[in-house]
Every structure is written in structure tokens, then in C-alpha cells.
Amino acid sequence: MEEYLGISSDKLLTAGAETVYMVCISLFIGSLIAFPLAILLYLTRKNGMYQNRILNGILNVIINVIRSTPFIIMLVCVMPLTKVLVGTRIGTKAALVPLTIYIAPYLARLMEGALLETKEGIIEAAESMGATPLQIVWHFILPESLGSLILTITTGTIGLIGATAMAGYIGGGGIGNIALTYGYQQFNNRLMFFTVLILIIVVQLIQNLGTWASAKIKRTR
Amino acid sequence: MVIELKDISRTFEQNKKEIHALSHVSLNIEKGDIYGIIGFSGAGKSTLVRMINALEKPDEGIVLVEGKNINELPKPELRKLRKNIGMIFQQFNLLESKTVYDNIAIPMKLNHKSSAEIEKKVEELLDFVELKEKKDAYPANLSGGQKQRVGIARALATDPSILLCDEATSALDPKTTESILQLLKKINQELGITIVIITHEMNVIQEMCNQVAVMEFGKVVEQGSVVDIFSNPKHPTTRNFVQSVINDSVPASLFDSIRADERNGELLRLKFLDGSNTDSVLAQVNKRFDVETNILFANISQLENKVLGIIIIHMTGEAEEIKKAKQYLNESGVSYIPYEIPEAS
Ligand SMILES: Nc1ncnc2c1ncn2[C@@H]1O[C@H](COP(=O)(O)OP(=O)(O)OP(=O)(O)O)[C@@H](O)[C@H]1O
Ligand SMILES: [Mg+2]
Numbered sequence: 001m002e003e004y005l006g007i008s009s010d011k012l013l014t015a016g017a018e019t020v021y022m023v024c025i026s027l028f029i030g031s032l033i034a035f036p037l038a039i040l041l042y043l044t045r046k047n048g049m050y051q052n053r054i055l056n057g058i059l060n061v062i063i064n065v066i067r068s069t070p071f072i073i074m075l076v077c078v079m080p081l082t083k084v085l086v087g088t089r090i091g092t093k094a095a096l097v098p099l100t101i102y103i104a105p106y107l108a109r110l111m112e113g114a115l116l117e118t119k120e121g122i123i124e125a126a127e128s129m130g131a132t133p134l135q136i137v138w139h140f141i142l143p144e145s146l147g148s149l150i151l152t153i154t155t156g157t158i159g160l161i162g163a164t165a166m167a168g169y170i171g172g173g174g175i176g177n178i179a180l181t182y183g184y185q186q187f188n189n190r191l192m193f194f195t196v197l198i199l200i201i202v203v204q205l206i207q208n209l210g211t212w213a214s215a216k217i218k219r220t221r
Numbered sequence: 222m223v224i225e226l227k228d229i230s231r232t233f234e235q236n237k238k239e240i241h242a243l244s245h246v247s248l249n250i251e252k253g254d255i256y257g258i259i260g261f262s263g264a265g266k267s268t269l270v271r272m273i274n275a276l277e278k279p280d281e282g283i284v285l286v287e288g289k290n291i292n293e294l295p296k297p298e299l300r301k302l303r304k305n306i307g308m309i310f311q312q313f314n315l316l317e318s319k320t321v322y323d324n325i326a327i328p329m330k331l332n333h334k335s336s337a338e339i340e341k342k343v344e345e346l347l348d349f350v351e352l353k354e355k356k357d358a359y360p361a362n363l364s365g366g367q368k369q370r371v372g373i374a375r376a377l378a379t380d381p382s383i384l385l386c387d388e389a390t391s392a393l394d395p396k397t398t399e400s401i402l403q404l405l406k407k408i409n410q411e412l413g414i415t416i417v418i419i420t421h422e423m424n425v426i427q428e429m430c431n432q433v434a435v436m437e438f439g440k441v442v443e444q445g446s447v448v449d450i451f452s453n454p455k456h457p458t459t460r461n462f463v464q465s466v467i468n469d470s471v472p473a474s475l476f477d478s479i480r481a482d483e484r485n486g487e488l489l490r491l492k493f494l495d496g497s498n499t500d501s502v503l504a505q506v507n508k509r510f511d512v513e514t515n516i517l518f519a520n521i522s523q524l525e526n527k528v529l530g531i532i533i534i535h536m537t538g539e540a541e542e543i544k545k546a547k548q549y550l551n552e553s554g555v556s557y558i559p560y561e562i563p564e565a566s
Contacts, residue, residue: 121314128274129328129379130303139327143318217318 005191007182012175016198018092019174022167023160026099030160031153033104037063038111039137049133063105071163074098075170095164095172102163107156114148115141147218154210158203175199222285223383223415224250224273229282231268242268243279244439250432252382255409255416257426257447259462260436266419269436270385273417274306275299286383304332307376307414311388313368315360321347321371322356328378346374350404366397373404377412384408386418390425402429423462427451431525435459448524452492452531453558469531471517476562479535486537488517488560491550493530502553503534510546512538533560 002008037059043049044056069077075098079089082097118141126140142149165176175195183192231243242265250256260266271277272284275291284291291302315324325346329339347353350370360368369389376384386405390398406429409416418429426433426447434444435458442456451467454460464470469490479488493502503514518533536543550557 119312119314121310121312122316124276125308125310125314127276128303128306128308128385129331130300131331132300135331139330140316144316146318 005194006188007178007191012178012195015173015175015178018172019161019164019176022092022095022099022164022172022174023157026096026103027153027157027160029096029100030103030107030156033100034107034111034156037104037108038115041108041112042115042141043133043137049136063109066101066105067109071098071102072166072169074102075166079170090171092167092172092174094170095167098170099160099163099167103156103160106159107152110152110155111149114145114152117148118144147214150214150217151210154207154214157206157210161199161203161206222249223252223254223287224248224417225283225285226269226272227283227285229269229272229279229284231265231272231277231279241439243272246282246436246439246441248434248441248444250415250417252415253409253413254432255406255418255430257430257433258417258419258436259421259423259426259433260458261421264436265439266421266436267387270387270417270419273383273385274303274308304328304379305381306383306385307379307381308385308387309369309372309376309389311391313360313365313372313392315368315371315375317360320357320359321352321363324360324371325374325378328375332379342378343374346377349377350374364397365393366401369393369397369401370404373401373408377408377414382414384414384416386416388419388421391420391422398425405429423466426462427466427522427524435462446525448494448527448529451522451524452494452529452556467520467522467531469518469520469533471533475517479562482535482537484537485540485543486535487543488562489534489536489547489557490560491530491532491534491555491557493528493532493555495527502550502555503532505553506536506546506549509549510538511542512536512546 005012041056041059041063044052044059046053046056048056066074075095078098078101082094083089085097086093088094122140122144123136126136131139161176164172164174165180167174168177168180175198179192179195179199182188183195226246226248229243229246230241233240233242246265246269248256248269258266258269268277272279273286275284278292286302286306289302291299294302316327319327322343325343326339329342334342344353347356350373352367352370352374355363355367355371360371363371372389384405389405390401393401402425405416405418408414416429418425420426430447432445433447433450434441435450435456436442437456437458443450443454443459450459451463454463479486503516506512507514513536515535515537516532517535519530520532521528521530523529536546538546547557
């Protein structure tokens with residue numbers, strides 16, 4: 001293996017673990033931030049249950065600004081914040097901060113879309129039953145959009161895997177970093193293709209898993 | 222009076238154009254009524270029925286439900302009132318992600334009922350709407366009629382005293398429509414629930430309702446008891462609707478022969494309601510008076526458990542005899558109106 005790829009399998013495994021670590025933690029924290037944001041966006045939108053143009057407008061601007069910032073620039077910009085939050089500017093742990101800030105607004109936007117998929121008639125039925133707005137969200141909108149929400153998490157995960165490749169710039173490590181530094185920059189084509197292949201397979205698996213789970217929940221058999 | 226709508230108006234704005242969905246509509250619905258609202262698409266029926274549970278608010282006018290002005294109620298009070306008003310929809314509006322059982326359980330979950338209570342009630346309702354074996358099925362695997370049964374069970378879960386049905390059978394085939402209408406009747410009779418039915422099909426009104434309002438362009442053009450409306454529709458739209466189930470048009474060729482008839486005569490549209498014996502009254506007319514009656518059209522239909530007979534006759538004879546015959550009809554409890562013969566084309 002080492003002779004074939006020009007890198008020890010230990011290094012590869014470590015890199016894999018780093019990627020999994022970065023993706024999982026930032027996905028988890030990112031979702032925790034994104035979900036309430038999405039619900040807030042949903043409730044305060046025009047004709048929403050708690051229509052509030054100012055709050056909705058502010059949220060939209062923040063989300064759009066973060067989403068239009070290239071990740072590589074964000075990596076650098078948030079460094080002071082990273083230092084405060086995790087005590088260091090470099091390393092795998094440090095990469096979690098920009099990754100989370102990158103993924104949260106992205107997920108929030110996708111989740112908002114999923115919530116908006118709930119049919120108007122369902123909400124009307126809920127209102128006719130005398131449900132409170134919170135009950136409408138919890139008992140009607142969430143169950144109805146759960147399948148779509150799972151797809152948004154899937155999309156978010158795949159986006160994160162792509163972003164972790166750039167985390168190498170601040171010493172985040174990971175599979176993508178190996179493809180870049182050992183493979184691309186050192187002209188080790190064999191290693192580069194191997195790591196890219198692994199990434200393709202992982203992304204495929206995640207996508208299939210997400211699609212399957214979503215379909216199962218949506219019961220579109 | 223369970224539901225009172227007083228002079229309701231509602232205007233929507235769409236693409237800078239004003240749409241008068243409702244203008245000065247007033248309705249009174251009594252306890253135990255099956256009240257039908259009929260009209261063509263866009264007449265404002267849905268907007269009107271949504272006033273009753275305040276899903277829609279009037280620009281002008283007052284909505285009283287059980288004596289309360291529902292648009293002045295604080296939110297929690299309004300939600301409490303809505304639990305007393307069930308609603309079913311043309312598109313069923315079931316949660317696709319939940320089983321039949323869970324769909325029916327939702328309104329009770331919102332009321333924080335215990336799961337034992339919920340289970341008992343859901344089983345009861347499943348029995349009532351005859352859907353026991355579909356308890357664990359998902360809506361995607363149900364037929365339209367079964368979905369509407371779930372919708373009905375869900376609407377009944379909070380023991381409402383009013384049920385609103387917005388085109389509840391419009392997405393169903395005639396046979397399924399029939400079975401859903403039977404179920405709604407059962408709900409009215411066994412549970413004493415006041416029902417408001419919106420439809421564009423007159424046969425639904427004929428079969429179900431005791432009161433009806435006919436809507437057109439945001440206005441109620443005619444309203445009254447179903448028997449009255451069916452036996453004597455006044456507004457052209459109402460006539461159209463009534464004709465869709467009782468087609469009392471006389472073939473043109475018959476008119477030709479009546480025009481050609483040299484004798485003195487009159488066309489009459491007779492209305493027999495229950496009790497009055499159609500055959501014998503007409504037989505007596507022919508026997509007692511020097512007139513001849515010629516039947517051009519006859520229809521017998523059942524409305525609100527009453528029998529309504531519509532007969533169009535051509536009565537010929539001396540003017541004096543016809544007058545006497547008409548008086549006899551009156552005395553026998555048969556009402557009549559002159560029937561216009563269309564101009565020869
Ligand atoms: N939220 C709304 N915004 C704008 N226009 C509306 C709205 N709701 C209803 N309208 C308009 O009001 C009119 C009456 O609508 P409504 O839905 O009450 O009719 P309807 O009699 O129920 O018709 P249908 O048989 O098609 O359901 C229509 O012209 C419709 O386009
Ligand atoms: Mg409608």
C-alpha cells in the first residue's frame with residue numbers, strides 16, 4: 001500500500017478520521033444553529049404566522065452575506081473568533097469554527113425551503129383544529145417536511161466534505177488535504193486519484209443513504 | 222341560531238385589481254340544519270365558509286357563532302371555539318407522514334389528552350366511519366373515499382357541534398360521493414351536528430340539505446328551504462341549478478302543437494307536496510269541470526323526506542271552467558304558477 005501510493009496507510013487513516021471528525025462535529029453544531037434559524041425564517045416570512053419584516057430582513061441579509069463569502073476567505077477572516085472559541089488558530093479543532101459558520105446559513109436556507117414545502121391545506125387544517133403556531137410547527141410542519149429535511153442534511157454533509165479539503169490551509173488535515181498536498185502539489189497522481197475516488201464513493205454512499213431515508217419517511221412507494 | 226352572518230363583505234386585491242369575493246352576504250343557520258351553499262367556481266363559497274371559523278376575516282359585517290362575535294375573541298378563545306367546529310376539505314389535507322390512526326389522533330394530541338383516552342376515541346371513530354382495518358395504513362395507500370373518511374373522523378375527534386364541508390365530495394366518483402353523503406347524514410342525525418355543505422352540484426343539495434343558499438359573484442342571490450327553492454326557483458341561476466337535477470324543460474315540438482291548438486287554454490306548473498294525491502286531483506279536475514288536461518312534463522323527487530311533484534299541464538276549456546278548475550286545485554292544496562310558453566323561434 002505504502003509503496004503503491006507513496007504514503008503510509010496510517011497517515012491515510014488519520015486523515016480519514018480527521019475528515020469524519022470535522023464533518024460530524026460541524027454538521028451537528030451547524031444543524032443546531034440552522035434549525036431554529038430556519039423556523040424563525042419560516043415564521044417571520046411574508047404572510048407567515050409571525051410575520052416580521054425587520055427580523056426576517058436582517059436574517060436574510062446575514063445568511064446571504066455569509067453564504068456569498070468564499071470559504072477560503074472565511075477561513076482567514078474568522079481566525080480571531082476561532083482563537084477565542086477553541087484557543088488556537090490552527091489544527092483540526094480550529095477548522096471546526098469556520099466550517100460551522102460556513103454550513104449553518106447554508107443549512108438554514110435549505111431547511112427553510114423544506115419547511116415551505118408543507119402544503120397550504122395542511123396548515124389550514126391545523127388552524128381549523130385550533131392549533132397554536134408552535135403546535136402547527138411541531139405537529140404538522142415538522143412531520144410533513146422531515147423527509148425533505150433529511151435531504152437537506154445530506155446536501156449539507158456533502159458540502160462540508162468539499163469544504164474540509166480547504167481546511168488543510170489552516171492545518172485541519174483530512175482526506176481532501178492529502179489529495180491536495182501529497183497528491184496534487186507533489187505530482188503523485190496515483191495518490192490523488194485514489195483519495196478523490198474515496199471521496200466520490202463516500203459522497204455517493206451518503207447521498208444514497210439520504211435519498212433512501214428520505215423516501216422511506218415520505219412513503220412515496 | 223348557531224351561525225349568523227350579518228352583512229359580510231370581503232374584498233381581495235390581486236394584481237392591483239379588486240375582487241369582491243363577498244358583498245353584503247347574510248345567512249342564518251339553525252342548530253341541526255344541513256345547510257347547503259351552492260354556486261359556480263369563484264362565487265365566493267369557500268371564502269364564506271371560512272368566515273365561520275375565522276380562517277378568513279370580513280372587511281365589513283359580523284360573524285356570530287353560538288352568539289359570540291368570533292372576530293372579537295382573543296386568540297386562545299378563538300382556538301377553543303375552532304375545536305368546536307370541525308372542517309373537511311376537497312383535498313382531504315391529511316398528513317402524508319402519519320398513519321390513519323395518528324391523523325385522527327392529532328386534534329386530541331393538541332388538547333393534551335392522555336394516550337389511553339386518545340386510543341379509545343380513535344377506535345370509536347374508526348368504527349363510526351367504517352375504517353377499522355385501515356388503522357395503520359398511510360394516506361398514500363388509501364382511496365379518495367377512504368381519505369375523506371379519515372378527514373371526517375379527524376374532524377369529529379374533538380366532538381364538535383358544527384361541521385364545515387368545503388367541496389368534500391368534489392374529488393370523488395358518484396358512488397363514493399354517495400357513501401360519504403350517507404356518512405354525513407348519519408353524523409347529522411345520530412350526533413346532532415349542524416353541517417354546512419359547500420358544493421357546485423345540485424344533487425348534493427337535493428339529497429342532503431334542508432336549507433340552501435345560492436351564490437353568484439359574491440352575493441347570495443336566493444336562499445330558503447330546499448323544498449321551496451326546488452319547487453319555485455326564482456333567480457335564473459337557481460333555476461339553472463334546479464334544472465340540473467329536475468330538468469322540467471318541455472320539448473319544443475310540444476310547444477308547436479300547443480301554439481297550433483285553436484282552443485282556449487293555459488299552461489300551468491303544478492306543485493304537489495306530500496299528502497296531496499297527484500292522480501286523483503287531476504282526475505277530479507277532468508271529471509268535475511269541463512276542461513281537458515294534458516300532461517307535458519312530470520317529475521317526482523324526494524327532498525328532506527318530503528315528496529315533491531312537479532307537473533306541467535296544458536289545460537283547455539272555457540275560461541270560466543278553467544278558473545273553477547284552478548280554484549279547485551287551490552282548495553286541494555296544490556299550488557300552481559303559470560308556465561310561460563317560449564316565443565316561437
Ligand atoms: N386569498 C385570496 N387572495 C386573492 N383572491 C382570493 C383569495 N381567496 C379567494 N380569492 C378570490 O375570491 C373569489 C372567490 O373565491 P372562493 O374561493 O371563495 O370561490 P369558490 O366559490 O369557493 O370557488 P371554487 O368553487 O372554485 O372553490 C375568487 O375570484 C378568488 O380568486
Ligand atoms: Mg372553493
